[in-house]
Amino acid sequence: MSAVVNIRRPGKKPLKNTFNLPLVLTKLGQDTTEDPEYTFFCPACGTHHWFSTTGREPNNHCFNGDMHRPTVSPAIITVTGKHRCCLYIRGGYLQYLPESTHDLAGQTIKMENLK
Numbered sequence: 575m576s577a578v579v580n581i582r583r584p585g586k587k588p589l590k591n592t593f594n595l596p597l598v599l600t601k602l603g604q605d606t607t608e609d610p611e612y613t614f615f616c617p618a619c620g621t622h623h624w625f626s627t628t629g630r631e632p633n634n635h636c637f638n639g640d641m642h643r644p645t646v647s648p649a650i651i652t653v654t655g656k657h658r659c660c661l662y663i664r665g666g667y668l669q670y671l672p673e674s675t676h677d678l679a680g681q682t683i684k685m686e687n688l689k
């Protein structure tokens with residue numbers, strides 16, 4: 575599996591939501607192309623994870639550009655102090671892979687709207 579390991583890093587301030595519809599992703603300002611580009615809330619970890627479409631391989635994801643029903647590949651793997659979280663984003667749903675170490679492993683849930 576060609577997946578990316580996201581080491582948790584300090585969040586950047588989100589850009590203003592200029593859409594009227596609720597978004598499930600937030601686009602961030604990047605200082606470099608290696609910085610986090612989009613964040614979303616992960617209810618399994620109780621925190622935000624991120625991905626980027628501008629990083630070097632393999633730290634690079636394909637994103638369909640839909641801020642309401644995003645599809646992102648490959649899998650996003652985040653290692654926090656407590657959990658290893660492996661998920662796909664498909665059509666606005668988070669598909670947690672069985673190798674995740676939290677309670678939602680193996681489940682698919684709708685992404686939460688951001689305020």
Ligand SMILES: [Zn+2]
Nearest residue numbers: 616618619659
């Ligand atoms: Zn997570």
